[in-house]
Amino acid sequence: MAVGGLGVTSGLSSQQATAQTVPNISRDANTGAVELEINAFSIRTGEFNNTSNIPLPSSLLQNISENRAQPTTSTILAPNNIELSVDTEYINESLRSVLTQQTGDTNYQLQPDSLRVQTEFNLRRSEGKHAFGEGIEATVFAPDGSVISQERVFVRGDDVQIGPDGNVLPEEQQITVSYGTQDRVELRVLNIRENNAEPSESGIYFLTDGSLAVEDLPNGGDLDFNDGDYVQVSGGTGEAAVLSETEEVSVETVNNDVPLDPEQRQEEVVETDIARGLISTDRTSQEERDWGRVETADSISTIRLGHATGTQTESGEQLVYNRYAAAREVRLGSDGLGVTGQLSPLIQNPNIPPTLLTGNLTFNPTVGNNEAGLTTTVGVTQFLNPTHQVARDIFGNEIAAPDGAGLVEPVGMFSDRQWIGYVPAQPDQTLRGDQLFSVNGIFELPEDKGIEIAPPDPNSVGRGRAAYTRNVGGLLIEFAAGDMTFVPQWTETGYAQESLTLAAGEARRVIYALVPQQPNQALQLGDRYAVTDTANGYRIVDGGFTIISADRQPQNFQIEQSDVYAVEDTLPGSNMVTDIFNGVRGVYIEVPGGEPVPTVDVSLTDEVDARVGNALFPLEIIEGDDGQMGYAQTTRSAGFYLGSTATLGIGNQEDTVRQVETTIERATDAMIMTRTVTTFVTPLIARESLVNQVTRTTRSTGVAAFDISPQGELVDVQFIADGPSETTTQQTELDRTFDLIRGEEFRVLTETSESRQVISSQEIERDQTVTDITTDSYANFSSLQGELSLGSVLNWGNTPWTAAANTVKAELFARNTVIGRSTDGNETGWRAEVLFHPFGEVQREAHYYDAAGNALPLYQTEAVITANGQQQVETVTAANGETVAVPIYQFVIDEAGDRIAQTIGTGQTKGPGIYLRIEDVFNDNHSALLAGGIQLAF
Known part of the structure; x- marks a missing residue:
């Protein structure tokens, strides 16, 4: 079998593309695989297998002749097919080469996906070289492996003349296949060993010059691989979409003129003269301002609130114990409307005297100018003695809430804490x-x-x-x-x-x-x-x-x-x-x-x-009676504290403004100067010169048709434009220069001015008159006022140290300006305040925790009095053996014989309170300040 190449020529020219005259053939010595590159085609061996058990030649064949055995490898079968594909790169370069030679400066680019090739395979009988009928099968596979087309043909042999379909085999046959760049063509070699028999697979391999040789005998027969010259490739045709591109390059120069501000030049001429004994009158008006200053009120409200409250169980029962808490109150009185808030004690340990952080905001619309109508105060209070202790039972055991919250009881100095309400338990009888x-x-x-x-x-x-x-x-x-x-x-x-x-x-x-x-x-x-x-x-x-x-x-x-x-x-x-x-x-x-x-x-x-x-x-x-445990009751408690506050206010500042007019008459000697200035202008233009390279590219599309010669070369190439052309322009800057162009100078302006310079002056007469007195009011901040105080407080009635407690406070204080200026300076004095809640304290039914942590109700009791008029006392023994003497009480019974629930204050006020405060400063001449009003805690 002889195989030629494929070639392409242009329809625009009969010139032939650069061709590979000698096939490029390579063989893998280990596997026997062969690849043949010849111009537009690539040919390679297929799978090493055949159904006729024909062995693979041990090298590329040469000098084949009838009945001359070729060396083979017995362990590997010869392939039954070869694979054919196109070399897209070769076709693209060949097309560009041929077409560019004709148009000179036009560039052509093949669209690979559009390339289609047709190849014709010729099969003819070779008399005396094969007894069997011979055949070929051409199959085109898509990239995904699917079959695009498949066709097989046969020719007669010396002995076999009838094909598988019962028809007489011809002397010669052809197969034409069409495929693209991604397709693969597989060519199989077959033989018919008897008339009317089904085809069998032959073995095919390459000669050293790239030709193909076929063996059709079972098991290789004589192994001469010379069973007929019956496969010929006559070449083929092809066509593809091609993009043509022509570039035209030129150089252009563009000038851009930009007017600039003109250049100016001035010529000045000065003339002088002396004038003596000139009389002049000067009148001036001047504003004089007496600055006001916003001051905070002399009476600053004491802003220390109660720091405890009653406590409840999770289900809402009111307990006889207290807990630390934040506090809030609103006051409305002669000193304005004030809102005060206080955090819970910073340290929650009742064994340590509490530290309180308090803030106050007071608004007093009745103040006059230069007084702060809105003040804010921040204070820290440090008590000098504890105000509470950990809540304990009559045996001194700490009482803990089930949720672990800290429970406290009011104490302090001069407190009247006592145990009440203890009723002994009675067993069942x-x-x-x-x-x-x-x-x-x-x-x-x-x-x-x-x-x-x-x-x-x-x-x-x-x-x-x-x-x-x-x-x-x-x-x-x-x-x-x-x-x-x-x-x-x-x-x-x-x-x-x-x-x-x-x-x-x-x-x-x-x-x-x-x-x-x-x-x-x-x-x-x-x-x-x-x-x-x-x-x-x-x-x-x-x-x-x-x-x-x-x-x-x-x-x-x-x-x-x-x-x-x-x-x-x-x-x-x-x-x-x-x-x-x-x-x-x-x-x-x-x-x-x-x-x-x-x-x-x-x-x-x-x-x-x-x-x-x-x-x-x-x-x-x-049934017996469980009685009830006694509980501590405190209605009076006192304490001492150190306090510090910082107060800042804002108010209406009023300044006094006087308008003063002054008239002065003078006798002066002066030098008179006459100045003449002439202005000349020269126009200026900035010129920018650009040198650009302009590239105009014209693109058009068309179809390139060509033939492929038996040697795989492209011949008879034809390019047919089938679409509109498109031209694009691109500019590239090559050079940029700048020039300054000066015009002719001309005069535009002449100005003359006169000035006098006093050589000597003598005041003859001066007169001042106040023409107007006004005031100027505007909002402004006061200076920051700081105060230190030493005070004492007495809680009486209701629950001490809560918002509901009635209190009496007395303080010694010293205050001064911390930031800013003030007319008052350092001040010392005293103040006292009484806060009374006429409606009392909110009461609720009282409960206490027993040893197991259960909340039990408390009932009203009365003291058990002995015959000699003393309250009966019982010695109670604790679980640890400690004994405590406890006053005994008995339950108070109503008319129906039922116990009466004991109520306890919740630490919340019932309605508003009334306060009265008096303050006096030692080192001023003012009388004591008195303020009062109503207070509402919440």
């Missing part, structure tokens, strides 16, 4: 009710009450006149659960000494019973015996001893007293035999002159065998 009586020896017990069974009376019950000496009298107890127990009450050894107690609902019935003497029966007092119910009556489980009971053997029982029954100790049938009794009921007593009396008759008092009986009483429980 159990009393006997009215005696219960049996019915036929059976007690029906109430379900809602406990039962006490008194021990038997030895004088009323016990052994009678009986042959049995070891009878046991007692009680059958039927429990609510259904089980029964026998409890001995007397035996031959004595009587039960202790009462029995049954809980409410524990038992349903109590039955009188007797256990007669029986073998091995040795029931003991103090023990209890389980009982079982049989068809013949009750028996003791441990021993099976018979029990005679009032409910099962009522004939054996006879009531003698309300709580004593006579009992017959034998039953019909066999009984225990003794020395004096044979165990058979029926023995009679002989009565002289009368009828025999049977001994089993329990109505015969003197012959009764035994007596049983106990008194039963219901138990009445009188």
